[in-house]
Amino acid sequence: MAVKMHILVCGGTGCSASASHEVVTELNKELVAHDLTDFAKVVVTGCFGFCERGPIVKIIPDNTFYTRVQPSDAKEIIEEHIIKGRKVQRLLYVAPDTNESVSDSKHMEFYKKQLRIALRNCGFIDPENIEESIARDGYAALGKCLTEMTPAQVIDEIKKSGLRGRGGAGFPTGLKWEIASKSRVGEQKYVVCNADEGDPGAFMDRSLLEGDPHSILEAMAICGYCIGANKGLIYIRAEYPLAIHRLQVAIKQAEEYGLLGKDILGTGFDFEIELRYGAGAFVCGEETALIHSMEGKRGEPTFKPPFPAQSGYLEKPTNVNNVETYANIPVIINKGADWFSSIGTEKSKGTKVFALAGKINNVGLIEVPMGITLREIIYEIGGGIKGGKKFKAVQTGGPSGGCLTEKHLDTPIDYDSLVAAGSMMGSGGMIVMDEDDCMVAIAKFYLGFTVDESCGKCTPCRVGNKRLHEILTKITDGKGTMQDLEELKNLSAVIKDTALCGLGQTSPNPVLSTITNFWDEYVEHVTEKKCRAGQCKALKKYYIDPEKCKGCTACARACPVGAITGTLKNPHVIDQDKCIKCGTCYEKCRFGAISIK
Amino acid sequence: MNKIKNLAELRKVKEGMQSRMSMREKADSSEAIIQIKVGMATSGIASGAKETMNYLITELDKRNIKALVMQVGDMGYSYAEPTVEVTIPGKDPVVFGEVKIPRAQEIIEKYIIGGELIEGILPANYRSI
Structure with missing residues (x-):
């Protein structure tokens, strides 16, 4: 059977x-006891x-969803549900809003937490088949835009939808298009897609281009129709070979099908798209730097105004949008602005990919609707912190963003609330940190990134960030003073006010947000020379436990600086002033006598 | 392929594809064949999705099982790549995580042939438009 x-x-x-394996054992025992092993099977998923409500047990095919199942419940599940077909009411999930139990998991609010709009085709269609x-x-x-709508109507629809730029800053997309459409009418214009995804830990745009390249091509053509451009350029980093390959295939297919090129769908509208490869400089995600890089010049930002809409690629009016922004456009046109604006919060509409x-x-x-809380993302979609450790912070917005902490867990996420909390949406990288992460070291990591990636054009960014990084290094080396902390704050404020481009202006954000949210951790590093996460190597102290030390002299012989003294068969001592915290003694000791504090 | 000259022709292509796609969406037609989607984004390929896909194609062929194996983009389960989604006609799609060759063999033998679920399937947790 x-x-x-x-x-x-x-x-x-x-x-x-919470002991789900014991539930499995009990369920299996009951199945054997009732001779049902041929009829039902337990599967660990x-x-x-x-x-939050584990252990979870789900029965297929009826999709019954049981929560907080204990080993002692196994008997009842088998006898009632499997044999008699009656659901065990007390174990069913109770919807918090209606207070009613939900028997079919398909009706659970939880499974609506993720809504895929930009990712609608990702993982569903073959990206290499138009x-x-x-x-x-x-x-x-x-097709709808070209045959049934005027450019002004399309722009109006996008404006009404409330779509904002998904690259990070959140500028209203419809407004951007309107400015570009009214700029220098009749001249050659360009549509640019910014696929230079440079934040550490971010891979939204790459996945979109790899999974659904045609949506981006289509949206760029729509943009071209709106602003009066017949040429599109995708600026993509050369480190994304698969995304490049899929885009090349997609462009070729779209041209073969007459959906790109001359006289699209018999409407007389021409549009072609080319790829431009970036060498992977972070600053080239900034639109003016990106345009210079495409022109074959150095990837350096220039002062705005003039905005790209007035004078961009080859000094022609240019509209630059991010990959994810474009991915939303076809859906808005097909389903209408009203539908799109019904999702999300008052000022941030639609969804965001993280x-x-x-x-x-x-x-x-x-991909989640705007307005979702961090708690829902981390504990429900993300499945909680690894190894059951304590949540400490979430870094959003990459090197331009900041850290959100426990007190922000229930804040609805949108462009404005993140800025208010001292971070930013950014392109959508979300890095979760637990109690083992040192916030000073995190700030130092991001500053190190900015120092490497600074284009060097303006002094605040080139020199200022270098100094910030030096001060942070001083603190993590245990040589910081309270004066240094003040210095960090002042210098950050100066860089914010005086840097040339958006990247420079936001580069002190990781420092400022960690100072605001984790001030006592900074103070601890400075005054007590202590790193509570144990990450800062220089602040570690090695001790020998005289009870456990056998006096074998292995550590003393291994110590490269001669910081360990002691005689054979007598407990040894580490001279803290000489110790360079290399950890060699810790590795050499065979008796576990050396501890780190 | 001839060029699509107007919107009506675009709709025709769409309708032509519709039967194939709706089968994938609903998977309720009894004549429909088994559909297997392999997540082939950079992360999937890096964890061995190509080998898995090749194995699935040759092995299903060898066993004379009619199935459509296709590549798709990132399904989102980066922690469990390579991911493979199997839709047997008339059933809900099931996502399998960490599908290297031994697991792919298990999927064919136990799930596709035997109709039994195997350990480690990934529950879907999103809805799409």
């Missing part, structure tokens, strides 16, 4: 910690992402 029912038990970290894209409404929005990384169980690519 074939297996008719499956009992899925969550085997994720969260549920395992990956994380359901609903760790017909699959067409079947999912690909190029239908372009690359979830760091100390979190379900590392991955997620």
Whole structure:
């Protein structure tokens, strides 16, 4: 007899910690006892992402979703549900808003937490087959715009939708297009797609281009129609070979099908798209630097105004948008501005794609409606912190952003709330940190990145960030003073006010936000010379436990600076002034007598 | 392929594809064949999705099982790459995580042939438009 029912038990970290494996054992025992092993089978699954209410048990095919299942519940589940077909009411998930139990997991609010708009085709269609894209409404929005709408109407629709730039700053997209359309009418104009995704830990744009390149091409053509451009350029970093390959295939197919090129869909509208490869400089994500790089010049930003809409690529009016922004355009045209603006918060509409990384169980690519809280992202979608450790902070916005802490866990996420909390949306990298991460070291990491990536054109960024990095290094080396902390604040404020481009102006953000949110950790580093996360190597202290030390002299012989003294068969001592904290003695000791404090 | 000359022709292409796509969306037609999607974004390929896909294609062929194996973009489960989604006609799609060759073999033998779920499947946690 074939297996008719499956009992899925969550085997994720969260549920395992609350003894889901014992539930599995009990369920199996009951199945054997009732001679049901041919009829039903217990399967351990990956994380359901609903760790707050673990252990989770789901019955297939009826999708019954049981929460907080204890080993003692196994008997009842088997006898009631599997044998008699009656659901165990007390274990069903109770919806918090209606207070009613939900029996079918498909109706649970939780599974609506993620809504895929930009990623609608990602992981669903073959990205190298244009017909699959067409079947999912690909190029239908372009057709609609070209045949049924005027450019002004399209711009109006985008404006009404409330779509804001997904590259980070959140400038209203419709307004940007309107400015570009009114700028120097009749001249050659350009549509540019910014695919220079440079934030550490971010991979949203790459995944979009790899999974659904046609949506981007279509949206760029729509933009061209709106602003009066017939040429599009995608600036993509050469480190993304697969995304480049998929884009090349997509452009070729679209041209073969007459959806790019001359006289698209018989409407007389021409549009062609070319790729431009970047060498991977972070500053080239800034639009003026990006344009210079495309022109073959040095990737350096210039002062705005003039904005690209007035004078951009080859000094012609240019509209620059990010990949994810474009991915939203066809949906807005097809489903209407009203539908789009019904999702999200008052000032931030639609969804946002985040690359979830760091100390979190379900590392991955997620798309959530604006207004979701960090708690929902981390503990429900992300499946909680790795190894059951304590949550400390989330870094959003990459090197331009800041850290959000426990007190921000229930803040609805949108452009404005993140800025108010001292961070920013950024392009969507979200790095989760736990109690083992030192916030001073994190700030130092991001500053190190900025120092490497600074183009060097303006002094505040080139010199100022270098000094910030030096002060941070001093603190993590245990040589910082309270004066240094004041210096950090002052210098950050100066850089913010005086740097030339958006990247320079936001580069002190990692320092400022960690100072604001983790002031006592900075003070601890300076006054007590202590790093509570144990990350700052120089602040570690090595001690020999005289009880455990056998006096074998292994450590003393290994110490490169002769900081360890003692005689054979007598406990040794480390001279803290001489010790360089290299850790060699710790590795050499065979008796576990050396401890780190 | 001839060029698509107007909107009506674009709709025709869409309709032509519709039957194939709706089968994928609903998977309720009994004649439909098994569909296997392999997540082939950079992260998937880096963790061995190409080998998995090649194995699935040759192995299904060897066993004479009719199935459509195709590459798709990132499904979002970066912590469990390579990911493979299997849709058996009439059933909900099931996502398998960390599918290297031994696991792919298990999927064919236990899930596709035997109809049994295997350990470590990934529950879907999003909806799409």
